[in-house]
Amino acid sequence: xxxxxxxxxxxxxxxxxxxxxxxxxxxxxxxxxxxxxxxxxxxxxxxxxxxxxxxxxxxxxxxxxxxxxxxxxxxxxxxxxxxxxxxxxxxxxxxxxxxxxxxxxxxxxxxxxxx
Amino acid sequence: xxxxxxxxxxxxxxxxxxxxxxxxxxxxxxxxxxxxxxxxxxxxxxxxxxxxxxxxxxxxxxxxxxxxxxxxxxxxxxxxxxxxxxxxxxxxxxxxxxxxxxxxxxxxxxxxx
Numbered sequence: 001x002x003x004x005x006x007x008x009x010x011x012x013x014x015x016x017x018x019x020x021x022x023x024x025x026x027x028x029x030x031x032x033x034x035x036x037x038x039x040x041x042x043x044x045x046x047x048x049x050x051x052x053x054x055x056x057x058x059x060x061x062x063x064x065x066x067x068x069x070x071x072x073x074x075x076x077x078x079x080x081x082x083x084x085x086x087x088x089x090x091x092x093x094x095x096x097x098x099x100x101x102x103x104x105x106x107x108x109x110x111x112x113x114x115x
Numbered sequence: 116x117x118x119x120x121x122x123x124x125x126x127x128x129x130x131x132x133x134x135x136x137x138x139x140x141x142x143x144x145x146x147x148x149x150x151x152x153x154x155x156x157x158x159x160x161x162x163x164x165x166x167x168x169x170x171x172x173x174x175x176x177x178x179x180x181x182x183x184x185x186x187x188x189x190x191x192x193x194x195x196x197x198x199x200x201x202x203x204x205x206x207x208x209x210x211x212x213x214x215x216x217x218x219x220x221x222x223x224x225x226x227x228x
Contacts, residue, residue: 035216045158045205045219091157095217100165101146101209102173103217105157 002027004094006106013082014114020067021077021109023092032096034068034075035103040088048090051075079111087113118142119220121206126225128200136191136223138206146209147189148217151175151202158205164189193225200227 003026013019025034036048051059051068058066063083067076079086092106119140128134140147146165150158160173164183178197183189193200203224207217 033216043203043222043224045207045222047216047218050216100163100171101217102148102160102163103158103207105159107157108155 002029002094002096002099002104004092004104004106006092006109008109009107010110010112012112012114015082015084017082018078018080019082019111021079021090021092021111023075023077023106025073025075025092025094025104027073027094027096029096029098031098032094034066035093035095036064036066036075036077037091037093038086038088039091039108040085045091049077082113084113084115087111119206119208119218121204121220121223124221124223126223128225128227130227131195132227133195134193134200134225134227136193136204136206136225138189138191138220139187140189140206140208140218140220141187142208142210142218143186144208144210144218145186147183148207148209149173149179149181149189149191150205150207152205152222153202161191161204193227200225 005024032053034051038046038048049061063080089108091108094104122137148163149161162181164170180192205222206220
């Protein structure tokens with residue numbers, strides 16, 4: 001069975017700093033997808049970034065980028081030039097066609113950006 | 116404006132009553148999902164449906180029931196058999212175009228006393 005682990009329950013950084021959130025996963029599959037979702041205080045779940053396992057190039061979306069290490073089963077999220085609006089819970093998630101695209105979720109990391 | 120709607124945002128019920136949470140999408144997505152989120156935790160899958168008139172149990176289906184009579188709608192009923200129903204409930208759907216990312220509704224906070 002697939003599992004997703006986020007080892008940092010909470011992190012805080014100063015505004016404009018760079019922060020990296022960790023995620024590791026376990027699977028025997030070769031083709032899968034990895035996601036980072038953001039859940040701000042409104043509790044709306046928002047997709048931040050997506051990575052297909054068959055792509056070697058790390059995904060990037062503006063200030064958000066990932067470091068995808070397939071052999072190590074690691075999928076960290078880097079937020080550059082952090083902003084107050086980045087304060088949220090961040091969830092790492094795994095999905096694959098073999099599991100009917102069910103999302104397997106990590107426990108989340110609470111990120112606080114301090115002014 | 117395409118998206119997923121859940122209503123109501125807050126719902127209060129007395130213990131022993133069944134309650135139905137609404138989830139509607141106009142994205143033309145085939146697959147829909149229901150998740151439960153407890154404070155400080157990630158999401159857990161309750162039920163999912165990949166096509167009309169078909170659905171499967173997720174990891175925590177006990178005490179819940181669903182129906183999928185229309186592509187756009189996937190209501191969740193929290194029955195009196197659910198021992199601890201107070202939680203935040205999120206509905207999601209997935210695009211058939213691939214990439215497998217799920218789109219989420221705004222959620223319903225259910226409080227049972």
